[in-house]
Amino acid sequence: MKKEQRSKKPRGLITTSATANNRRDQKEQDIIVTPQTNHDLVDLQKENHSLSIIASNDPSMAQLLATLESTSISKCNINSTSMNSNHKPAQDQVMDQTDSISPQDDLIEILSTPDRGLAVFASRKIKAGNLVLAERPLLRLSKEEENDSDAIEREFSRLSHADQKIYLKLFDAQKSRMTRVTSIYYSNCYNLDSFRPDGKGGSAVGAIASRFNHSCVPNLQLSFNFDKNLMMFYAIRDIPRGKEVCTNYEKNVFDAAVTRQRKLQMYYGFMCQCEACLGPAKNEFWAKSDQRRRAMFEAFKRIQECEKGYTASAVETEDPDPTQSVYIVEALAALVKLESLLVKEGLNGVVLTNTYRSLSKWSERLQDYPQAARWKEKEEINSLHGLGPHAFRTIECDKKIKELVRRADETGQ
Numbered sequence: 001m002k003k004e005q006r007s008k009k010p011r012g013l014i015t016t017s018a019t020a021n022n023r024r025d026q027k028e029q030d031i032i033v034t035p036q037t038n039h040d041l042v043d044l045q046k047e048n049h050s051l052s053i054i055a056s057n058d059p060s061m062a063q064l065l066a067t068l069e070s071t072s073i074s075k076c077n078i079n080s081t082s083m084n085s086n087h088k089p090a091q092d093q094v095m096d097q098t099d100s101i102s103p104q105d106d107l108i109e110i111l112s113t114p115d116r117g118l119a120v121f122a123s124r125k126i127k128a129g130n131l132v133l134a135e136r137p138l139l140r141l142s143k144e145e146e147n148d149s150d151a152i153e154r155e156f157s158r159l160s161h162a163d164q165k166i167y168l169k170l171f172d173a174q175k176s177r178m179t180r181v182t183s184i185y186y187s188n189c190y191n192l193d194s195f196r197p198d199g200k201g202g203s204a205v206g207a208i209a210s211r212f213n214h215s216c217v218p219n220l221q222l223s224f225n226f227d228k229n230l231m232m233f234y235a236i237r238d239i240p241r242g243k244e245v246c247t248n249y250e251k252n253v254f255d256a257a258v259t260r261q262r263k264l265q266m267y268y269g270f271m272c273q274c275e276a277c278l279g280p281a282k283n284e285f286w287a288k289s290d291q292r293r294r295a296m297f298e299a300f301k302r303i304q305e306c307e308k309g310y311t312a313s314a315v316e317t318e319d320p321d322p323t324q325s326v327y328i329v330e331a332l333a334a335l336v337k338l339e340s341l342l343v344k345e346g347l348n349g350v351v352l353t354n355t356y357r358s359l360s361k362w363s364e365r366l367q368d369y370p371q372a373a374r375w376k377e378k379e380e381i382n383s384l385h386g387l388g389p390h391a392f393r394t395i396e397c398d399k400k401i402k403e404l405v406r407r408a409d410e411t412g413q
C-alpha cells in the first residue's frame with residue numbers, strides 16, 4: 001500500500017536555542033476547564049491496542065529497531081495480550097500487560113522512509129478514539145526542572161545503558177550551546193502542562209513518541225496519564241491502513257501555512273509537507289486551508305473580545321441581566337463558526353474540545369441550560385476520543401452535565 005508522505009522528518013542543523021515555548025505543545029490557547037465521566041462513553045475506549053516494530057532494510061535502522069524492540073517496547077509499552085480483536089479488555093487490564101507484542105493485531109509500525117528517516121504508519125484501520133500508543137517516558141522533567149540542563153543530564157544518567165543508547169539515537173536538532181543530551185531532550189519532548197489541572201505538567205520524551213512526525217492536520221493526540229506515568233496517544237479521527245500517524249508539534253493551529261513553516265523550520269529544522277501546507281499543490285479543498293485558518297483566527301479573536309467585554313460589563317453593572325448581554329450572542333455566533341471551521345479542516349483535537357467547552361460556558365451564561373448540557377456532551381465525547389477516559393477534563397464533563405441538567409429542571413426548561 002502506498003504510504004502517504006505527509007511531513008518531513010526533522011533534519012538539518014539549526015542554531016536557535018530551545019526554550020519552553022518551542023517544544024511539542026498540545027496545550028492550546030483557551031480558556032477554562034470543565035470536564036466528567038460518562039460510563040457509556042468510557043466503554044467506547046475499551047478497544048484492543050498494541051504496537052509492533054517492523055525492522056527496516058537500513059541496517060542501522062534495523063539495529064535501532066531491534067534495540068527498541070528488545071528493551072523499552074517490551075518493558076514500557078502497553079500491549080494487549082488478548083489479541084483477538086473481538087475481545088475488549090478493560091482499560092486497566094490493558095495497562096498492566098506490558099510484556100508482550102502481538103504481530104498480528106498491532107496498530108502501528110515504524111518504517112524507514114527513503115527521505116525522512118523513521119516514520120510511523122497505521123498497520124491496520126484505526127477508529128477515532130482508539131488508544132494507539134501508551135509508553136512510559138524515557139525522560140520526564142517537572143515544570144520546575146525542565147529548563148535546567150543539569151536536571152536533564154541527571155535524569156539521563158539514571159537510565160539503563162540500553163535506554164541511554166535508545167535515547168542517544170533520537171533526533172537531535174543540534175540546538176546551539178547545549179549538550180547533546182539536552183539538545184535531544186528539547187528536540188523531542190512533549191509539553192504536558194495541559195494534562196494537569198494546575199497547568200504544571202512539565203515535559204517528557206518517549207522512544208516511540210519521538211518517532212511520530214508532525215502534521216498540521218494531525219490524526220493523533222497526546223494525553224498524559226500522571227497516575228500511570230504513560231504518554232498516551234489517541235486517534236482523533238479514523239485512520240486508514242497505511243496512513244502515516246502524526247502529532248502536532250506546533251500549538252498555534254490558526255497560523256497560515258507560511259508562518260507554521262517558518263516556526264517548524266526554526267525550531268525543528270524541517271519543512272512540513274502535510275495537506276494543509278501543500279495547499280493548492282494538493283487539491284482544491286486544501287488550497288482553501290489558509291482561508292479557513294484565517295477565519296478561525298478572526299472568530300477566536302472575537303470570542304476573546306467578547307470575554308473581555310462580558311467580564312468588564314458584569315463588574316461595572318450593579319444588577320445586570322446577564323442574559324441580555326450583546327457579548328453572549330456575538331460570542332456564541334463566533335464559536336459556532338469556529339466549530340464548523342475546525343471540523344471542516346479536520347482539526348478534531350483539543351482546540352475543538354475547548355471550543356465545545358466555551359460553547360457550553362456561553363450557553364450557560366445565556367441561562368439556556370439544555371443547550372449548555374448538549375455542548376458539554378459534545379465536549380465530553382471529543383475529550384474522551386482525544387484525551388481518554390482517565391483525563392481530568394473528561395472526568396469533569398460528566399459532573400458538569402448533571403449539574404446543567406439539574407438546573408434545566410429547576411428552571412422548567
Ligand SMILES: [Zn+2]
Nearest residue numbers: 216272274277
Ligand atoms: Zn503542515
